[in-house]
Amino acid sequence: MYNKKHIFYYGWIIVAVSFLTLFFSIGIRVSFGVYYVAILDDFRWSRADTALAFSIAMCVHAMFAPVSGYLIDRFSPRRLFPVGAAFLAIGLILCSFISNRWQLYLFWGVFTAIGINMTGFAPNMTIVPRWFIKKKGLANGIAASGIGAGSLFVAMIAGLIIKYWGWRAAFLVTATAVLLFIIPAASIFLRHSPQEIGLLPDNVKNRREERAGGILSGINAEKISERQWTIGMAVKTAPFWWINLTAACHGYIVSMMVVHQTVYVVDSGFSHLLAASMLGITWGLGSIGNAFFGAISDRIGRKRALAFGSVLAFSGMLFFLFLKEAHLNILLYLFALLYGVGQGAYSPIYASSMADLYAGPSFGKIIATVSVAYGIGGAFSSYAGGYLYDARGSYLLPFLSHMVCILLGALGIWMASPEKNKIRYQLSV
Secondary structure (H helix, E strand, O other): OOOOOOOOOOHHHHHHHHHHHHHHHHHHHHOHHHHHHHHHHHHOOOHHHHHHHHHHHHHHHHHHHHHHHHHHHHOOHHHHHHHHHHHHHHHHHHHOOOOOHHHHHHHHHHHHHHHHHHHOHHHHHHHHHHOOOOOHHHHHHHHHHHHHHHHHHHHHHHHHHHHHHOHHHHHHHHHHHHHHHHHHHHHHHOOOOHHHHOOOHHHOOOHHHHHHOOOOOOOOHHHHHHOOOOHHHHOOOHHHHHHHHHHHHHHHHHHHHHHHHHHHHHHOOOOHHHHHHHHHHHHHHHHHHHHHHHHHHHHHOHHHHHHHHHHHHHHHHHHHHOHHHHOOHHHHHHHHHHHHHHHOOHHHHHHHHHHHHHOOOOHHHHHHHHHHHHHHHHHHHHHHHHHHHHHHOOOHHHHHHHHHHHHHHHHHHHHHOHHHHHHHHHHOO
């Protein structure tokens, strides 16, 4: 299976497993918006109190990210991912029995958050770049497209199950899917690095070919490998903080829409099932954005690709703002298309930007900071959206702040300038 001369490179198996893992782990996180509406209907809790569960989950995500970063550097993902999947499944099973807010806060906010953190974005974006250099953006984009695809199918299926059997059954079904798919796939197929099975990144045959391949636009690849970035070195550089700003903004916009998109669509006069379906479709279209922007960022640069994606996402939000007043289906569809594809640019681009600049044996710890920033942004926005709605009876201010964060996120990668700084760091070795 691992024959170096085999025409098929095993790195693409790693990409496929990452796609599947993100499909379920992040798809389940995004589906919270569907459960949010159902739980509000059942318990009549305030929107802020119910959204607090998601904020707690994002806080736990941020706090646990350094632990996941250490574990992914220290242990094989074949051991880490099944443990994370078990946490996620247990949390979902417990969620099916909730009757009080504290149970929702504990089971969703802690158990599922730890599971998603251990199987989510940062661990997968630590593994995939170890297998690719020339096609890093494409590989990250394909893997990250599991986020959008999972958001589409998990949210839509959860909506259907909730409609016919209730939200408790939906939690149990998704828990079963995690146990049946993530644990076997990770246990059987995942490997920590190409060297573990006798390969080199991009399936090159030897180090001489790796250097001769023009991997980084003529820069000496041998020198690149000599710089061993540590978290202490990375935090002293400006691009590190700019990329984390982008991650924080991404966490803000994702959490805001995951929690409040569906209920806003219902408030606008659309059916619960359509609202749940559009949540899935919006984030499902993100899988197209993940793959597309990840691939073109290898060609036109990270900052230009994200600027393009941000324009699409910002345009989509303009349509969304007028949905409640106009009550036009076309506005909902335009929002889903433009925003869905546009926001898909963020994940692969800031992950690839970090990998461009700070690759090395400590990369798991370095990229874990992205999860911390993402979690902080997400924890604030989901609760703030509910609080401001309860106070003002409108989502205008939350959505305007959301649009500001779209622009700030693009600014972060533009200021980090991964292409320019990559060459500068390489020449300074």
